[in-house]
Amino acid sequence: MRLSHFKIQKLYWNTALILLVIGVWFGVLASSKYFDLDIAGVHLEMVSLRPIHVTAVTMWIVTGAISCVYIYLYSATKIEFSVPLAFFQWLMLIFALMGIFSSYFIQKFGGREYWEFPPVFALPLLGSWILFLFNLYKSLFKVSNWPVYFWMWFAGGCFFLLTFLENYLWIFPFIREQYIIDTTIQWKSNGSLVGSWNQLIYGTAFYLMDKIKGDTGTSTSRSAYFFYMLGLFNLMFNWGHHIYSLPTHNIVRTVGYLVSMTEWIFLLKILFSWRSTIDSATKNFHYLPFKFLMAADAWLLLNLIQALLMSIPAFNLFTHGTHVTVAHAMGTTIGINSMILLAGCSEFICSRICLSDKVTTMISYLFWTIQISLFVFVVSLDSAGICKIIWQYQVTNGSFTDLSLKLKPWIIIFASSGTFLAVGLSALALVLIWMLNSPKTIKRI
Numbered sequence: 001m002r003l004s005h006f007k008i009q010k011l012y013w014n015t016a017l018i019l020l021v022i023g024v025w026f027g028v029l030a031s032s033k034y035f036d037l038d039i040a041g042v043h044l045e046m047v048s049l050r051p052i053h054v055t056a057v058t059m060w061i062v063t064g065a066i067s068c069v070y071i072y073l074y075s076a077t078k079i080e081f082s083v084p085l086a087f088f089q090w091l092m093l094i095f096a097l098m099g100i101f102s103s104y105f106i107q108k109f110g111g112r113e114y115w116e117f118p119p120v121f122a123l124p125l126l127g128s129w130i131l132f133l134f135n136l137y138k139s140l141f142k143v144s145n146w147p148v149y150f151w152m153w154f155a156g157g158c159f160f161l162l163t164f165l166e167n168y169l170w171i172f173p174f175i176r177e178q179y180i181i182d183t184t185i186q187w188k189s190n191g192s193l194v195g196s197w198n199q200l201i202y203g204t205a206f207y208l209m210d211k212i213k214g215d216t217g218t219s220t221s222r223s224a225y226f227f228y229m230l231g232l233f234n235l236m237f238n239w240g241h242h243i244y245s246l247p248t249h250n251i252v253r254t255v256g257y258l259v260s261m262t263e264w265i266f267l268l269k270i271l272f273s274w275r276s277t278i279d280s281a282t283k284n285f286h287y288l289p290f291k292f293l294m295a296a297d298a299w300l301l302l303n304l305i306q307a308l309l310m311s312i313p314a315f316n317l318f319t320h321g322t323h324v325t326v327a328h329a330m331g332t333t334i335g336i337n338s339m340i341l342l343a344g345c346s347e348f349i350c351s352r353i354c355l356s357d358k359v360t361t362m363i364s365y366l367f368w369t370i371q372i373s374l375f376v377f378v379v380s381l382d383s384a385g386i387c388k389i390i391w392q393y394q395v396t397n398g399s400f401t402d403l404s405l406k407l408k409p410w411i412i413i414f415a416s417s418g419t420f421l422a423v424g425l426s427a428l429a430l431v432l433i434w435m436l437n438s439p440k441t442i443k444r445i
């Protein structure tokens with residue numbers, strides 16, 4: 001079988017969507033552990049379930065971002081990327097994932113938070129990323145006059161590599177042996193890694209907005225470049241907000257705080273352009289990719305308010321280490337990152353086949369199941385976090401049983417809405433996989 005660009009693009013999407021299905025169900029299994037349940041005879045413990053969930057969903061995001069770049073870089077530049085290189089990159093990724101998941105199943109760890117697998121599997125991941133960069137930059141450097149999404153893909157690709165390497169500095173004994181330095185680097189690099197994949201994903205969002213509007217106005221406007229620079233500035237310097245609770249230099253905290261506060265400009269921009277957003281939403285809401293972009297916009301607004309509050313040191317003192325952080329982490333990665341990726345995938349499909357009314361109605365139901373359950377999911381996590389904060393700072397400090405009783409209703413709501421969310425996301429992923437692989441989905445640049 002000779003691989004074409006089209007087959008590579010489908011291969012990456014199939015892989016990303018399968019990771020999403022695996023990830024959400026391991027999230028449900030992990031949440032069942034809050035009640036000591038062994039669903040369907042799964043005897044894995046939280047120590048394995050949490051990393052399996054987190055690795056699968058973060059790799060859904062990274063692989064989804066790569067899929068979007070391979071599709072839209074090709075259609076934007078009309079320059080062919082190297083198919084053998086992209087395939088070899090995929091093989092390395094699959095090899096790493098198989099090693100990582102097997103290690104989690106047999107409880108063989110050895111890494112740091114979010115990357116808890118034995119560090120040897122970081123090598124194929126690194127190799128795979130380098131091949132991706134090679135393919136990406138080879139096409140980008142052949143083009144002059146970059147629209148903003150090229151800059152975002154360029155910066156995201158480069159910073160992901162840097163922060164991934166930084167994340168592994170702990171392998172050197174002189175870092176590993178100094179607990180504070182080691183933890184500071186871990187928390188910093190995890191935050192920056194998220195910022196890097198955001199650049200790749202936001203780049204795709206800009207490309208899609210242009211494509212839907214049918215002109216290049218959005219991605220070449222002055223404000224697009226301004227917000228790109230602001231995002232990049234935050235990616236490089238806002239990480240101090242991840243380490244407020246560590247005993248580091250005050251200057252790091254102050255810079256982190258001041259830079260984070262520039263994100264209020266994003267918030268104001270969203271609020272000021274809300275009217276025109278609503279106008280274009282009413283015109284285009286029937287179009288599936290646009291629906292997902294609108295959902296991402298709404299989640300960006302809600303999450304940004306919470307993120308900004310969490311970045312004020314006086315608030316972070318309370319929220320750090322509670323379910324409020326988990327609410328932020330999942331609210332953003334599902335509400336913003338996953339929605340943009342789903343927009344990217346559905347645009348790939350919708351521009352190649354015509355969806356029947358039956359499929360459109362089914363997807364619309366799934367879309368609303370996801371949005372409503374995600375809202376309940378995030379609110380329940382925030383509420384559990386607030387209960388814990390109140391408990392921690394009660395004058396008479398209640399007992400731990402007291403706290404467990406107060407948290408229980410919220411945890412039940414979290415696990416139930418999480419199950420609905422998993423049903424919605426995995427059913428949607430399966431529909432997308434089915435459409436991607438349908439013979440009716442034709443090749444088009």
Ligand code: HEM
Binds near residue numbers: 024053
């Ligand atoms: C695309 C979908 C999802 C994404 C991107 C996602 C992402 C994440 C991330 C990034 C974390 C780490 C949070 C942190 O370190 O603070 C996490 C933890 C977790 N997620 Fe998800 N998640 C998804 C869906 C779900 C679903 C459907 C459930 C089902 C209930 C779930 C349950 C959990 C649980 C139980 C944890 C561990 C929380 C803890 O440590 O106490 N997730 N998820």
Ligand code: HEM
Binds near residue numbers: 187191304328
């Ligand atoms: C799409 C955008 C975003 C995503 C996907 C995202 C994701 C995450 C994730 C996964 C974490 C937990 C892991 C870690 O601590 O590194 C986190 C923590 C955090 N994020 Fe974000 N984030 C986003 C935007 C923001 C913004 C704009 C701000 C501030 C203005 C922010 C402030 C914070 C803070 C303060 C923490 C640390 C909480 C703590 O440990 O106390 N995030 N974020």
